[in-house]
Amino acid sequence: DTAVSQTPKYLVTQMGNDKSIKCEQNLGHDTMYWYKQDSKKFLKIMFSYNNKELIINETVPNRFSPKSPDKAHLNLHINSLELGDSAVYFCASSQDRAGATETQYFGPGTRLLVL
C-alpha cells in the first residue's frame, strides 16, 4: 500500500554509464515530479509532469530525460553519468492540476553514487 515508490533504492555505477530510476504512485494524482537533493541537502526540482505532459523542465542537462508512460509512472533516465550526478533523487506526486498548491508526497529516494 506504498503511496509513492521508487526503484532502485541504491545505485552505484561508474562514470559514463547510463542508468534509469523508476517511480510509481498509487494515489491517483495527476502531477508527478523529480527532485535532486545534493550532499548539502539542497532540494531542487528537476521536472514536473501533469497527466503525462511535461510542464516544468528546470535547467537540467539534457543527459537527464524523464518519461511518463501513464500518469501513475514517471521514470528518469540518465545518460553518460558524471561524478556531479551523485545525489539522492526523489520522486513526488500531488493532486495539483494547475499550479503547485497541494501536498506533495515523496518517494523514499534513490541514492545514486557515481564512481
Place this chain on the structure above:
Amino acid sequence: GENVEQHPSTLSVQEGDSAVIKCTYSDSASNYFPWYKQELGKRPQLIIDIRSNVGEKKDQRIAVTLNKTAKHFSLHITETQPEDSAVYFCAPNTGTASKLTFGTGTRLQVTL
C-alpha cells in the same frame, strides 16, 4: 525572482523549549506556503501549510504564521521533543505558482 532563504541554518534547543524558523521569499505571486520535515535518511513530509488568505494556522504543537506584505512566513514548534530533531524546509510556490521552491533547510537538534 525565486530566492527562498531560511534562518537559522542550524538550531539547537533543549527539550521542552520552543523553536522558530523563518523563511523569506521574493516571488510576489506566491500563494501557498508549506513546511516539510525530513528526518535523517528519510523522505521529506509535509507537516503544515498555509494559504495566502490566512495569517496563522496551528496544529497541536506546530504553527505557521504568514506576513505576505513582508514576504516571510515562520514555523513555530512549542514543547519540543527529541523526535522533532530533523531538517525543516519551507517551500513556497514560485514561478507564477507553478512549482515549489525549497528553502535552504534548517537543521533542528532537540537535546535532552
